[in-house]
Amino acid sequence: MAILALKSRPTEITPDADKSGAIELVRYVCAIGAMQTAAAIPRVVPITHCGPGCADKQYVNLTFYNGFQGSGYGGGPVVPSTNASQREVIFGGADRLRELIESSQLVLDADLFVVLTGCIPDLVGDDVGSVVRDFQKRGVPIVYAETGGFRGNNFTGHEAVTHAIIEQYLGPWDGVRERGTVNLWSLLPYQNTFWRGDLEEIKRLLEGIGLNVNVLFGPDSEGLSEWRNIPRAQFNLVLSPWLGLSTAELLARRYEQPYLHIPVVPIGARESGAFLRKVASFAGISVDVVEAFIAKEEKRYYNYIDGFTDFYSEYWWGLPARFAVIGDSAYNLALTKFLVTQLGLIPAKQIVTEDPPVEHREAIQAEFRAIDDDVSVDVEFVEDSYTIHQALRNADFGHKPPIIFGTTWERDLVKEMKGSLIEVGFPASYEVVLSRSYVGYRGALSLLERIYTTVVSHSA
Amino acid sequence: MVLNLKTSSVETREQRLGTIIGWDGTASKLADESAFSRGDCSGCGTKARRVCELEGPFTQGSVCSEQMVECQAGNIRDAVLIQHSPIGCGAGQVIYNSIYRNGLAMRGLPVQNIRFISTNLRERDMVYGGAEKLAEAIRLAVERHQPKAVFIATSCASGIIGDDIESVARTAESEFGIPIIPLHCEGFKSKHWSTGFDATQHGILRQIVRRNPEKRQDDLINVINLWGTDVFSPMLGELGLRVNYVVDMATVEELAQMSEARATVSFCYTLGTYLATALEQEFGVEQIKAPQPYGFAGTDAWLRELARVTGRGAQAEDYIAREHARVKPLLDELRPKLKGLKGYVATGSAYSHGLIGVLREIGVEVDGSLVFHHDPVYDSEDPRQDSLGHLIENYGDVRHFTVGNRQQYQFYNLLQRVKPDFIIIRHNGLAPLAARLGIPAIPLGDEHHALGYQGMVNLGESILAALQHRKFHKDIAKRVSLPYKQSWLAQKDPFALARAAS
Ligand code: SF4
Numbered sequence: 001m002a003i004l005a006l007k008s009r010p011t012e013i014t015p016d017a018d019k020s021g022a023i024e025l026v027r028y029v030c031a032i033g034a035m036q037t038a039a040a041i042p043r044v045v046p047i048t049h050c051g052p053g054c055a056d057k058q059y060v061n062l063t064f065y066n067g068f069q070g071s072g073y074g075g076g077p078v079v080p081s082t083n084a085s086q087r088e089v090i091f092g093g094a095d096r097l098r099e100l101i102e103s104s105q106l107v108l109d110a111d112l113f114v115v116l117t118g119c120i121p122d123l124v125g126d127d128v129g130s131v132v133r134d135f136q137k138r139g140v141p142i143v144y145a146e147t148g149g150f151r152g153n154n155f156t157g158h159e160a161v162t163h164a165i166i167e168q169y170l171g172p173w174d175g176v177r178e179r180g181t182v183n184l185w186s187l188l189p190y191q192n193t194f195w196r197g198d199l200e201e202i203k204r205l206l207e208g209i210g211l212n213v214n215v216l217f218g219p220d221s222e223g224l225s226e227w228r229n230i231p232r233a234q235f236n237l238v239l240s241p242w243l244g245l246s247t248a249e250l251l252a253r254r255y256e257q258p259y260l261h262i263p264v265v266p267i268g269a270r271e272s273g274a275f276l277r278k279v280a281s282f283a284g285i286s287v288d289v290v291e292a293f294i295a296k297e298e299k300r301y302y303n304y305i306d307g308f309t310d311f312y313s314e315y316w317w318g319l320p321a322r323f324a325v326i327g328d329s330a331y332n333l334a335l336t337k338f339l340v341t342q343l344g345l346i347p348a349k350q351i352v353t354e355d356p357p358v359e360h361r362e363a364i365q366a367e368f369r370a371i372d373d374d375v376s377v378d379v380e381f382v383e384d385s386y387t388i389h390q391a392l393r394n395a396d397f398g399h400k401p402p403i404i405f406g407t408t409w410e411r412d413l414v415k416e417m418k419g420s421l422i423e424v425g426f427p428a429s430y431e432v433v434l435s436r437s438y439v440g441y442r443g444a445l446s447l448l449e450r451i452y453t454t455v456v457s458h459s460a
Numbered sequence: 461m462v463l464n465l466k467t468s469s470v471e472t473r474e475q476r477l478g479t480i481i482g483w484d485g486t487a488s489k490l491a492d493e494s495a496f497s498r499g500d501c502s503g504c505g506t507k508a509r510r511v512c513e514l515e516g517p518f519t520q521g522s523v524c525s526e527q528m529v530e531c532q533a534g535n536i537r538d539a540v541l542i543q544h545s546p547i548g549c550g551a552g553q554v555i556y557n558s559i560y561r562n563g564l565a566m567r568g569l570p571v572q573n574i575r576f577i578s579t580n581l582r583e584r585d586m587v588y589g590g591a592e593k594l595a596e597a598i599r600l601a602v603e604r605h606q607p608k609a610v611f612i613a614t615s616c617a618s619g620i621i622g623d624d625i626e627s628v629a630r631t632a633e634s635e636f637g638i639p640i641i642p643l644h645c646e647g648f649k650s651k652h653w654s655t656g657f658d659a660t661q662h663g664i665l666r667q668i669v670r671r672n673p674e675k676r677q678d679d680l681i682n683v684i685n686l687w688g689t690d691v692f693s694p695m696l697g698e699l700g701l702r703v704n705y706v707v708d709m710a711t712v713e714e715l716a717q718m719s720e721a722r723a724t725v726s727f728c729y730t731l732g733t734y735l736a737t738a739l740e741q742e743f744g745v746e747q748i749k750a751p752q753p754y755g756f757a758g759t760d761a762w763l764r765e766l767a768r769v770t771g772r773g774a775q776a777e778d779y780i781a782r783e784h785a786r787v788k789p790l791l792d793e794l795r796p797k798l799k800g801l802k803g804y805v806a807t808g809s810a811y812s813h814g815l816i817g818v819l820r821e822i823g824v825e826v827d828g829s830l831v832f833h834h835d836p837v838y839d840s841e842d843p844r845q846d847s848l849g850h851l852i853e854n855y856g857d858v859r860h861f862t863v864g865n866r867q868q869y870q871f872y873n874l875l876q877r878v879k880p881d882f883i884i885i886r887h888n889g890l891a892p893l894a895a896r897l898g899i900p901a902i903p904l905g906d907e908h909h910a911l912g913y914q915g916m917v918n919l920g921e922s923i924l925a926a927l928q929h930r931k932f933h934k935d936i937a938k939r940v941s942l943p944y945k946q947s948w949l950a951q952k953d954p955f956a957l958a959r960a961a962s
Contacts, residue, residue: 022597023547024577024604025557030548045943051616051647052865053524054548060888061554070892074943077868077889081521089620089648103518103957107869107948119546119617120648123586149546150586150617386604408557412573427554 020355025385025409027327027353027426028191030149031116033058034157038114039075040189041216042223045110046074047142049097049128050118052083058154066426067193067433080104084120094126101135101142111224112169114161115144122148136168141224143168155243155354158188162247165227166254173231173255180283181212181233183251185244186265187330189217191354193428197437198265202239205272205440208293209280231255234283239265239275241329241367242360263367265330267338268444269301297441304445311452312343319455320420322397324349326388326406327425329356329364331438332379335405335424338444340372347371348402349395350379351388353425385409392417403455420454461841463738468626469644470662470734472655477733477835479652482514483863484955487829490861491848494836511836516958522865523887524647526613528656530556530576533611533643533663535563535687535708536715540575540601544594544625545615550578559905563687563709566906575605581617590623598632598640608712609639609668611660619646639667639712652833652865654730654808660707661735664715665742673720673743680704681766682718682745684726684735688908692725695912698779699763699772706735719743723769725762727911728752729810729838729847737839749842751850754814755821756784758850759912765844783913794920795823801923804880806830806871806890807904809863810838813847815884815919818910820855822920828860828878830871832887862954868893869944870954875899877952882926884919898937900929 032054035046048055059079063071071077082088082096097115104113117128132144145164147157186202187195196218203213203220214226214233236251236259238244248259260282266275273294280290312319323345325332329352339345356364361381368379382388392404392413402419404410408429414421423431424438437443464471473479483490493511530552534541543550553576564571577600579593594612601610610632612625625642633640641663645656682704683692692703704714704721718724723746724739726732736747750765751758760780767776802825805812809831816826838845860877864870871890875897884902885891891901902922904910910919942949953959
């Protein structure tokens, strides 16, 4: 069976194909995993055109065995799939997709359908665009993104989906900008185990300084009405090392909408304050408003930190001094920053695992180098867990047991190293996560609780 | 039917057994239409009988054969599984790691991560082929883990681009001196995931099982299972028999010695049909042809057949009598508490046949079941294995018996039709819907939970525990909105779309 012509990539952000090697124990999924990006928008339902197992593989692992988050209104087992068979491989699957979209409208109650393709249609060359355009012409709210597994991972798939909605669902716009409204592009839904609670906290912070936030994903989003309002917002806020940048750039081209890029997701008072001041200055919010909010938050925050000080200064049985973070660049950077600057821990090994596009790596590297006035970190980019574990074994953790911020994959290794493990990313199969957050003022306190409960439980 | 172990790909279930994934009616009608004792098998030739299948335009994501390869070949303790695919197929490493670790813990084995390597195929590989990446991944597997065998799972992508996996595997096998076993499990090749069980077992039979065993282990019984607790050892120990658990959590040596065993049994004919039949065909290891070991009738018959084949009649009768005497009073205590309850079983095919029997033994009413596929016949073609027929003969008909490959949208209508007090479930995606309708589920992660005499007691106790959960479910049921159209929720016939299309 020969293959047909390949179509071009869905977005420009593509990892360097030639250097990719084998991966033992995965830390991300394939581009069609972005079905859960669509499902993260209230009342949006993805439709997958792929083999019978593709949708299940992505959702079960992203949403269930990763914090047991639940898969959302239109995600997980709800998602229609062509379950492509031999017939669609040999004769093409466009007709089958048409039939599925047609019948999805009879069964599912959705505000928007997002068609995502898997390896099969992308390899046999189904013209998915023309199938979907026919429905669009008939007024069906539907868009499509090409997300075949070989094209990229769920990060690039996520951008393909946001691009698809913006380009195919949002119309032209030339109204007046709404001052004080911001679109938030931040953590990757579901991949980041704590995204719901985190987005809620970030939104709370931004609202605290008087902004109106289109959070776009998760329980706090208004759904599609928010998406339709994207062009009106005063600006886009990209709060992550690189994810969301290409979307902000698209919006800049399309609507001449400005954006602010802050790579460090804030954890703790120091970073949250810096974050709010940056946003306020970009948005033209008065200093008084911002400082008043920060003061109020800090009062509460430091009250608790004050209590924690007794423990931190006086716990007899030793606390870890050195730590490693293994995870996506967003959380890795955010955690490292907090642990170094707030707690004074020593970074021993930081490995970024989501395969960020090559063009962003230099900037990520630079952020880590400038982690604090007196501390600089050399970050590595590795995806293969065997290599990662070897690197951890060889890292210098001094004579105390290390604390490792990682995933379920590090369980055995941390036992071997007699350290502590905090599962902070995909896959986190030993965490049950509802609204817990590790960012902002409130999240930082939960994080401290989690870290030191784990540490003191050592002798339990 | 002769199983063909000469070719490297297994024949799919639909080719071998006439497997279907869409059907609705009474259990007795399905049994009649199937090829076993009840059906008229004339005219099927050497292949299984075709049951008329319902096929509709709307389908939700199912499960594929490659995932079943992951959950079997990937859980062999001293082997490595290579997934020759783009990274997305490797997502399953997460769930099968969780299952593996829990399974190891249940069996008292050291808990450790699974060993899966994805070749991580990218766009470039779609054009130039992925053979080199596969060869490299095999080398890594050997260097990193010194495995006793390496399995290779194919994928939709590798199948379409036509990588020559066989020759890569052969070359590596001669270089490394261990079995390197391609398992052909492209998701699009079979409509039902259970073909993936067969693909794994086919590869094990071809390349791991000792072809010319020098000895027989006359007291060794192959038990085809997953990761369940060890209930077979004490049970078979009563007959002076030893257990060889395969495929999950076995070692390569335990797989190799399957040809030396006295007989083969399994907890579920859906899982075990291919391997057990092939072991008999190739090595003369007898497959126990009896009902599955569920409820009194099934367990009695199963034990007696095992005893007949292994020449242990007296021990078996003694054990059966003791177990009846032990379990009956326990069930007498349970039955009044379970009286008036209605259960619904949504599991793999043959497994459901067993569970319904258990529910009826303990006095729970069952008038509906969903099985994820149906095999009109198993590979042995022996009517003594007709698990559906056994259910109907011993425990009566099931009014709403449905075949569907885990379609959540239909599950709503199915539950409305039956209105059960609880459901018993394996596989993800259905219990959450039931929960939102106020119906608690008993998820059977441990597949041995309801097996044998003690299984009836276990299941009864689990039902009582699950019923307490109703408080939670009734509360949430008032507050959720389902993603389905009112018009669909009002639909009485779960197969309305399929019937309109045909
Ligand atoms: S890699 Fe391809 S075949 Fe595998 S799950 Fe992703 S889309 Fe499906």
